[in-house]
Amino acid sequence: DAGITQSPRHKVTETGTPVTLRCHQTENHRYMYWYRQDPGHGLRLIHYSYGVKDTDKGEVSDGYSVSRSKTEDFLLTLESATSSQTSVYFCATAYGQGNQPQHFGDGTRLSIL
Amino acid sequence: KQEVTQIPAALSVPEGENLVLNCSFTDSAIYNLQWFRQDPGKGLTSLLLIQSSQREQTSGRLNASLDKSSGRSTLYIAASQPGDSATYLCAVRYGGATNKLIFGTGTLLAVQP
Numbered sequence: 001d002a003g004i005t006q007s008p009r010h011k012v013t014e015t016g017t018p019v020t021l022r023c024h025q026t027e028n029h030r031y032m033y034w035y036r037q038d039p040g041h042g043l044r045l046i047h048y049s050y051g052v053k054d055t056d057k058g059e060v061s062d063g064y065s066v067s068r069s070k071t072e073d074f075l076l077t078l079e080s081a082t083s084s085q086t087s088v089y090f091c092a093t094a095y096g097q098g099n100q101p102q103h104f105g106d107g108t109r110l111s112i113l
Numbered sequence: 114k115q116e117v118t119q120i121p122a123a124l125s126v127p128e129g130e131n132l133v134l135n136c137s138f139t140d141s142a143i144y145n146l147q148w149f150r151q152d153p154g155k156g157l158t159s160l161l162l163i164q165s166s167q168r169e170q171t172s173g174r175l176n177a178s179l180d181k182s183s184g185r186s187t188l189y190i191a192a193s194q195p196g197d198s199a200t201y202l203c204a205v206r207y208g209g210a211t212n213k214l215i216f217g218t219g220t221l222l223a224v225q226p
Binding site for chain 2: 043
């Protein structure tokens, strides 16, 4: 949907290691978002971007950082992964603010042992 | 705190039945509301987007209604089919320039052939 590709699709790693997830979009959407989805919590916003090099925190941003050096790429980094960050991570994009729907990638399943 | 609730958490119906999924939100000052479908292991597919000034939106067998004053939205699915089996999520956008969404935890729908 909306040409969104997330990589990797699956990853298993150990506590304390750095992890970077990538979201790539081909639709030239201005807004990009990272969510995590956990049972009983639904989707929660981690960070979002409203333009190149313009980012801000969501409701569950602790332990995560993001970067957006190009319109098409939005990276999510776990500096030192913890078991509580085991989750499914979704990237979403939107053309603009206001009336525009969000479009989602297929997710990255991340397991931290 | 702005919260979104979906009831029931799971629903099983026989094929051909008309059904209603419910979404309620605590803060009625919404900007718009979006219904999504999520298939297992997949991302979210946007179904319908209702602006705060609208009462309903229709797409094929789907009809979504919005009652801001009571803090409720419903998704009506007519003549359900086994292919409609999925998790349905509603998400609310409040004011602001960032297009951030607050998600409910979803209703898991199973349509029995």
